[in-house]
Amino acid sequence: MNKPFPILNSKRLIIREMKSTDVDIVFAFNSSKDCLKYILREPFQTKNQAIEKLNFFLEANKKETAYWWVFTLKETNEDIGYGGLFDISKEHSRAEIGYGIIQKYWNKGFMSEIIDEIIHFGKSSLSLHKIYAYILNGNQASMQLLEKRGFKKEAHLKEHSFTKGKYWDETIFSLINK
Numbered sequence: 001m002n003k004p005f006p007i008l009n010s011k012r013l014i015i016r017e018m019k020s021t022d023v024d025i026v027f028a029f030n031s032s033k034d035c036l037k038y039i040l041r042e043p044f045q046t047k048n049q050a051i052e053k054l055n056f057f058l059e060a061n062k063k064e065t066a067y068w069w070v071f072t073l074k075e076t077n078e079d080i081g082y083g084g085l086f087d088i089s090k091e092h093s094r095a096e097i098g099y100g101i102i103q104k105y106w107n108k109g110f111m112s113e114i115i116d117e118i119i120h121f122g123k124s125s126l127s128l129h130k131i132y133a134y135i136l137n138g139n140q141a142s143m144q145l146l147e148k149r150g151f152k153k154e155a156h157l158k159e160h161s162f163t164k165g166k167y168w169d170e171t172i173f174s175l176i177n178k
Ligand SMILES: CC(C)(COP(=O)(O)OP(=O)(O)OC[C@H]1O[C@@H](n2cnc3c(N)ncnc32)[C@H](O)[C@@H]1OP(=O)(O)O)[C@@H](O)C(=O)NCCC(=O)NCCS
Pocket: 034, 035, 036, 038, 039, 099, 100, 101, 102, 105, 106, 107, 108, 109, 110, 111, 112, 113, 133, 134, 135, 136, 139, 140, 141, 142, 144, 145, 148
């Protein structure tokens, strides 16, 4: 039998398992031009696109190649974003981290709370040696979030990806568990 999906807790949020009923938060985030400003995709136009994306996340959770959580405010029960660890390699003890919060909740310290719990889970429960992220140039909030937690710039990839009509530099940030 599969282990129960981990539920994490921070001061103001429950970081809970993503479910097939979570279309609204996946759509809300991915249909916003502002939320996707530094993400390699165009905003979704339809809920079907969100359903497809959600199914992809759920499949990865099932296969344990990822842990995708939804972030829910304890006080109001409102879902404010989602994220997780993905492309998990057991062989190499590493995983990529990704996250997003809907815009009205930015800059309130929510992602800082959440990422601390996710990093702790990655190190203590998955024994990850390395957690890394790709950040598009200009994404100051995401860089600040990671650098404050000890992530270091590891590589700078020039004009690495094309989206929204232009090529973007990307920086890989990583946290190595010593
Ligand atoms: C990146 C993101 C998740 C941060 O979430 P958040 O809840 O607003 O983050 P926090 O409030 O915890 O702030 C984290 C740090 O970034 C800083 N920050 C927040 N917004 C900022 C901005 N627009 N510009 C510069 N710094 C910013 C905060 O001051 C804080 O730094 P501090 O701890 O030194 O004060 C959010 O901006 C987001 O969802 N962006 C769109 C999706 C995205 O880009 N995801 C990451 C892809 S790599």
